[in-house]
Amino acid sequence: xxxxxxxxxxxxxxxxxxxxxxxxxxxxxxxxxxxxxxxxxxxxxxxxxxxxxxxxxxxxxxxxxxxxxxxxxxxxxxxxxxxxxxxxxxxxxxxxxxxxxxxxxxxxxxxxxxxxxxxxxxxxxxxxxxxxxxxxxxxxxxxxxxxxxxxxxxxxxxxxxxxxxxxxxxxxxxxxxxxxxxxxxxxxxxxxxxxxxxxxxxxxxxxxxxxxxxxxx
Amino acid sequence: xxxxxxxxxxxxxxxxxxxxxxxxxxxxxxxxxxxxxxxxxxxxxxxxxxxxxxxxxxxxxxxxxxxxxxxxxxxxxxxxxxxxxxxxxxxxxxxxxxxxxxxxxxxxxxxxxxxxxxxxxxxxxxxxxxxxxxxxxxxxxxxxxxxxxxxxxxxxxxxxxxxxxxxxxxxxxxxxxxxxxxxxxxxxxxxxxxxxxxxxxxxxxxxxxxxxxxxxx
DNA sequence: ATACAAGTGGAGCGAGCCCTCCGATTATGC
DNA sequence: GCATAATCGGAGGGCTCGCTCCACTTGTAT
Numbered sequence: 001x002x003x004x005x006x007x008x009x010x011x012x013x014x015x016x017x018x019x020x021x022x023x024x025x026x027x028x029x030x031x032x033x034x035x036x037x038x039x040x041x042x043x044x045x046x047x048x049x050x051x052x053x054x055x056x057x058x059x060x061x062x063x064x065x066x067x068x069x070x071x072x073x074x075x076x077x078x079x080x081x082x083x084x085x086x087x088x089x090x091x092x093x094x095x096x097x098x099x100x101x102x103x104x105x106x107x108x109x110x111x112x113x114x115x116x117x118x119x120x121x122x123x124x125x126x127x128x129x130x131x132x133x134x135x136x137x138x139x140x141x142x143x144x145x146x147x148x149x150x151x152x153x154x155x156x157x158x159x160x161x162x163x164x165x166x167x168x169x170x171x172x173x174x175x176x177x178x179x180x181x182x183x184x185x186x187x188x189x190x191x192x193x194x195x196x197x198x199x200x201x202x203x204x205x206x207x208x209x210x211x212x213x214x215x216x217x
Numbered sequence: 218x219x220x221x222x223x224x225x226x227x228x229x230x231x232x233x234x235x236x237x238x239x240x241x242x243x244x245x246x247x248x249x250x251x252x253x254x255x256x257x258x259x260x261x262x263x264x265x266x267x268x269x270x271x272x273x274x275x276x277x278x279x280x281x282x283x284x285x286x287x288x289x290x291x292x293x294x295x296x297x298x299x300x301x302x303x304x305x306x307x308x309x310x311x312x313x314x315x316x317x318x319x320x321x322x323x324x325x326x327x328x329x330x331x332x333x334x335x336x337x338x339x340x341x342x343x344x345x346x347x348x349x350x351x352x353x354x355x356x357x358x359x360x361x362x363x364x365x366x367x368x369x370x371x372x373x374x375x376x377x378x379x380x381x382x383x384x385x386x387x388x389x390x391x392x393x394x395x396x397x398x399x400x401x402x403x404x405x406x407x408x409x410x411x412x413x414x415x416x417x418x419x420x421x422x423x424x425x426x427x428x429x430x431x432x433x434x
Numbered sequence: 435a436t437a438c439a440a441g442t443g444g445a446g447c448g449a450g451c452c453c454t455c456c457g458a459t460t461a462t463g464c
Numbered sequence: 465g466c467a468t469a470a471t472c473g474g475a476g477g478g479c480t481c482g483c484t485c486c487a488c489t490t491g492t493a494t
Contacts, residue, residue: 012470013460013461013462013469013470013471014461014462015460015461015470015471015472016461016470016471016472019471019472039450039451039452040451040452040453041450041451041452049472049473050472050473050474051452051453051473051474052453052454052455052456052471052472052473052474053471053472053473055452055453055454056471056472061452115383115387156398156402159384159388159395159398159399162383162384162387162388162395163380163381163383163384163399164380164383165383165387166332166379166380166381166382166383166384166386167376167379167380167383169383170332170379170382170427170428170430171376171379171419171424171427173426173427173430174419174423174424174426174427174429174430175419175420175423175424175426175427177416177417177419178376178379178418178419178424178427180416181373181376181415181416181417181418181419182376182380183416184413184415184416185373185403185406185407185415186402186403186406187413188406188411188412188413189402189403189405189406190402191412192412194405195405195408195409196401196404196405198398198401198402199394199397199398199400199401200394200398201395201398202388202391202392202394202395202398203392206391206392207388207391207392207395209390209391209392210387210388210390210391210392210395211387212391213387213390213391229440229441230439230440230441230490230491230492231491231492232440232441232442232490232491233440233441233442233491236441236442256480256481256482257481257482257483258480258481258482266442266443267442267443267444268443268444268482268483269441269442269443269444269483269484269485270441270442270443272482272483272484273441273442278482435494436493436494437492437493437494438491438492438493439490439491439492439493440489440490440491440492441488441489441490441491442487442488442489442490443486443487443488443489444485444486444487445484445485445486446483446484446485447482447483447484447485448481448482448483449480449481449482450479450480450481451478451479451480451481452477452478452479452480453476453477453478453479454475454476454477454478455474455475455476455477456473456474456475457472457473457474458471458472458473459470459471459472459473460469460470460471460472461468461469461470461471462467462468462469462470463466463467463468463469464465464466464467
């Protein structure tokens with residue numbers, strides 16, 4: 001923690017700071033229910049603020065997204081820590097995946113975010129990297145117990161997040177909770193020694209490029 | 218097969234019939250690479266035809282979609298027949314899922330289509346129903362051999378298609394083939410007696426409502 | 435050949451969204 | 465209080481897309 005408070009950078013006029021908070025609150029609501037490509041004007045409207053005000057404070061969509069999700073992103077990275085603290089690595093591993101998928105299910109914007117990379121938001125990608133490294137450690141420990149199959153790779157998490165996002169966007173309204181069943185199946189597949197060999201995973205760099213895909217649709 | 222040829226219903230003038238075919242060909246290309254919500258005007262442009270001509274022949278997007286995909290939809294329904302013809306039901310079951318996912322991977326529009334219902338296109342939904350009933354039969358036989366777990370339900374196919382669609386849309390460009398690994402994991406989870414109980418599946422009607430979700434975004 | 439129905443293309447309107455510009459408003463230090 | 469710099473809001477231009485209308489062209493039956 002440095003001196004400068006993250007949510008209100010350098011001395012903003014009182015009303016400006018208030019509007020900034022309103023915008024962030026509105027963005028969280030709008031992104032949560034409509035996803036990351038929701039109309040930016042809707043955010044301004046829900047915040048009770050002019051469009052110009054929004055653009056002055058957040059010149060690009062990515063900056064607004066970064067501001068709206070920094071807390072969830074931190075929570076996401078922290079979740080690995082919780083999992084690592086579990087005395088049973090496999091139990092921690094399962095709990096971690098459940099927690100992350102539940103976060104996706106409760107926020108469409110966040111589900112989008114986890115399967116996307118915003119190179120602009122650097123302190124943001126740092127959180128992602130922190131989560132990633134913790135997860136690699138978690139994998140190692142879980143494999144050591146023999147409960148997690150040996151051919152599991154970190155990219156499988158990204159794949160899982162994408163699959164889960166697909167189920168969630170399709171079922172969020174009419175059949176919420178379906179994603180739990182998908183996760184249940186996958187956890188059983190991740191467990192124990194793999195009976196059959198799996199198709200090769202994508203390389204880390206290929207998967208990273210997939211995360212960079214231009215957003216929208 | 219009735220007398221009226223399906224692709225050119227009631228006596229169209231020669232040039233009109235030709236344009237109709239061009240439109241369908243263009244629609245297949247455009248939908249395949251851009252998904253079902255591709256701009257309709259792009260189809261007209263690629264067909265080398267005015268927008269009005271497209272609208273006269275296919276007044277609604279759904280009608281164009283139905284015309285463009287009736288062959289793939291038939292192939293999709295036929296694939297169940299192939300699987301049922303396999304002497305080893307479990308082998309047929311696995312092959313079926315692989316074939317369907319491969320169809321999704323090769324055509325973004327088709328991937329959309331399988332996780333969506335177009336109540337407008339009735340002969341279309343009939344194909345879907347045909348596939349569904351064949352699949353139920355396939356499930357029964359595979360369960361009888363003991364290779365497919367007893368708690369597998371038909372809705373799990375829909376769930377799989379949604380998950381696969383999520384992976385495919387995210388990885389189609391940068392890491393194609395990732396979906397194979399997802400399928401590999403899931404097939405192993407579907408096999409054998411389930412070690413752990415699974416979260417309940419959605420009811421068939423809930424899943425159907427999920428398929429009806431308004432398209433776009 | 436001709437006449438007429440069938441078919442065609444693109445201009446054009448409206449809607450939704452992004453983003454900028456600028457005159458009006460308001461907080462803040464003195 | 466007052467000056468002034470910071471902030472505000474919304475009109476407006478630009479773009480994409482869906483869909484319609486209508487004057488013109490073309491196939492075809494006689």
